[in-house]
Amino acid sequence: MPHYVTDLDAAVDWLLTRTQGPLRIAAPLALGKPHRLLNTLYSRLEVDASRPLQLYTALSLNPPQAKGDGLEARFLRPFVERHFGIDFPRLAYADAIARDALPAHVQVEEFYMQSGALLGSAQAQRNYTSLNYTHAADAVAQRAPHAIVQKVAFREGSTRLSLSCNNDITQDTLDAIHARGLPRPLLIAEVDPQLPWLDGSATVEPDFFDLVVVPPGPYPHLFGLPRQPVSDADYAIGFHASALVRDGGTLQIGIGTLADALSHALVLRHTDNARYRRILRALDPQLADHPMVQEAGGLGPFEIGLYGCSEMLNEGFRVLVQTGVIRRKVLEDLAVMQRLANGSAYGSDHATLAAEGQYLHGAFYLGSPEFYDWLRHLPEDESRAIGMRRISEINQLYGGNESLERLQRRDARFFNSCMIATTLGAAASDALEDGRVVSGVGGQYNFVAMAHALPDARSILMFRALRDDAGKAQSNVRWSYGHTTIPRHLRDIFINEYGVADLRHRTDEECVVAMTGIADAAFQHALLEQAKASRKLDLSFTAPEAWQRNRPDVLRAALAPFRSDGSLPDYPLGSDFTPLEQDLLRALTWLKANTRTYRDKLRAAASAIRQPAGENDAMYLQRMGLESPKHLSEWLEAKLLRLALARTAHN
Template sequence: MAHRLSLAGWRWPATQLRCGSVPSPLPSLSPPRRHSPSAPQAIAPGPHRILLGSGAATPPLLVEALMGRGAELAGSEVVHLLTLGPAPYAEEPACAHFRHTAYFIGPNTRPAVAAGRADWLPMHLSELPALVASPEQGVDVALIQVGAAWSCWLACRPDAHGFVSLGASVDVGHAGWQAATSVLAEVNGSMPRTHGDTFVPVEAIDCFVHNDSPLPELAPPAGPPDEVSLAIGRHVAALVPDGATLQMGIGKIPNAVAHALRDHKDLGLHTEVLTDGVVELVQRGVVTGAAKSFLRHKAVAALALGSTELYAWMDDNPSLSMHPSSFTNDPAVIARNDRMAAINAALSVDLTGQVASDTLGGSFYSGIGGQVDFLRGAARSRGGLPIIALPSTAAGGATSRILPELGAGAGVTTCRGDVHWVVTEYGAAQLWGRSVRQRAAALIGIAHPAFREGLREHARARRWL
């Protein structure tokens, strides 16, 4: 059983916080005063809005225990960004007690959203921390996973000043623990202790449980990048100057871009998601941060998704600064980086430059995330490069991703006014400052040759050419 803690102070130079295995079921306590060291709190019965840590910081033992209290917590809403691992609250029979709202739809929740068992809340990632803390839609329970200075199965120790670290996931978890009236944490020795705005005082946490399992990994795509991705990577890299600051996401195309940037010099990093591909550039000496105009020599991120090697590189690394997404994704903050290159993927683009990134075949697929945040930030940056990158075709070459018009049910993630560059394996099209006629011609020029004539016919019928 997990021991409910009595936290008597902030400084713990030699004190160990007693921990245990997962409580089953989760302890039920009426919530006392916030931050009361003499009376720690857990989750009281009744409906709540419960935030889970993102990515590798999802607390699996607390989620498991949460499922055991379904009847007591009936009507509760479980909210989170992309998480790694199961999402039992979105499945039968747990969804009879819990309703999941996805801030970003991942593979583990996509079937539930499609079936109507769960909801999607579209919002820019820069604004999500404010939502999490708002009086109207804020969270009152936060379940997080943290890293301590030292941890074993009997005890966990915060640092000398009484803090634990949010580690690999600061994004919305930072706002969550500050807003919630009940904060429960899994302490995991595998969670990296990261620098930046990541630290949580132990007296803000009402209950600790111990987890000694490895963090879940998001493995990079198997094998070398395919030829289409490599070609896209080369075209993107040709746009990026030495000394630029990068933002990239996850997947084949960002990995191919990272591969194509290996000969660049003194790149910087200010991104939403930290991945293995970008860290490889750091280790190769390509990303140094030496030319950054903001937070020089610091790699800045909100969330890490990758391998055990990535998490090990992050641990106590003073060159890495992790922050909530209200900071990393704020367009005004992003714009403080000169030569900001924001490289984002898309599912389709129409001939006027509208971008669909969160819907596929008329169904909700992912989320807005930070795409618009970073494209707008890069647009304001001196010498900035807002880039949308995608293969020219889908379904094994059967359909074009450059479309006459977005299909029925497709959502516009990025409006045409925010799109500057679009890159496929056939080249790069600059849309900024271009008329619809010029845009259509440029986008047809980077479409797959098999679809160009059909696109021209549509453009002529609309009198765009």
């Protein structure tokens, strides 16, 4: 049986007395990281250069920190205190990395970062390890960690512990360590009563761990990802993508507003199909006849339902399960799955599928407080239908059960996001041209490669056609880009707000035409000229007139009626912001977009001074602490806020 302690310092003492010299620690990504235990260890060793520390992990999440006293900080501070709790244990080493302030004897290696958060950190950039998610376990094993530390869930009445949110790589790492002939590391669990319990393959016997830490309460909130508003471009991408999903198929989605938009579109397709089709027609009257929709997707409700198989379970999967979109069950029995596939199943096979089958598999989960609450209160039969698996079982076909997984993952659609797409089909998703890492490769390459390995699967990379660069619009469709995450020989389907480009098995010329056809109209000519100069496009080619509709104003007009009638809400999966905060966030977003340059600032200030007070301004000013401005800068901030509220009141 493991050793149990309630004191975090005692747990660190236990670890340090059982190891000598430099200490190598591994910890899961995201929610499964034991914040309090790691903070106690770091506080002990950051001042003790005689015990160098190396930490191998990924996605070290901390709540955002407000800087200064501007409008953004005034909005953020009260929200962060409410949403994360005033006692949330910030990861001390992560704060140090952000400031480039880790002591010289401490090193943190991560293979995935909080998106965009560490572009300015030399320590983070130098110690980033570029890995596919499925390679992370062996990479950690190669470092020969002394200990693996992990947060776990405990349930009254059960002797087992649940790996809950992170079944991803702990067991794969142990197998990789054993395969290398290295000693088994110490395994330390920190019990968190806030963590939802998931049974089945997510559970282990207590003696799986050498030490179990049960810290006393009160227990801080779990890290909840604040749900963000979905833009017109996001919605257009999500609805285009939803038409490529085949009933009875398999679904993998990433995280963020593009995934939220896709999930909302799939829900509408199933629960309000007439409205769903009206939105699609507004986006593209010809979409129903698109070859990709005819060959690979569909527009009807889900009569069979989908099977979800995704490295990360998130908010989208919650609503897809709740609305019955995800309900196609699979079994871990090859013989039964073969009989079900070829039509020779017995009546008992169908009974077994109904009773024991699962419709959702993932390797880790991360979401909002509402998502965690949903997991906590799932009825027993629904909880049994969700299985947490190793990353080697989710992200690839070659973990030992390939025949079974091929049967389970029929008509798979793997949806992921990228930042930049080239006209020849390469994608940049994790880093910038200069090599700085924005996030990480994660599982994206795994799913792209799997889409080519499964005969009826498709990989779909979603991206926004435009990005803002210091107030100037730039195209995310490029002729070329100085960094590649997905090479062009693995090109498949790209989707942005202007449409669908099917590049699989196409010639370079066909790819150029397809990708330029979904680029923003302002950038199409330059792309075509570069293609012609590079001998990739016939010199006589001219852009079809229909391409000129690829403009934000056209898109905005097409979706405006559905924005107004509530079909496309700002927060389709629910919001962590109060209604008043949603109004403020909309106003602040407008203000940021309209004060990017010095001239814009002067224009906005002049308008703000003339802006009359709105009927409800007082409650917004009070929330922002500006009801009684104390000096000129606060007076101007209050005026600018009034202006932004007025400009966004009916949008």
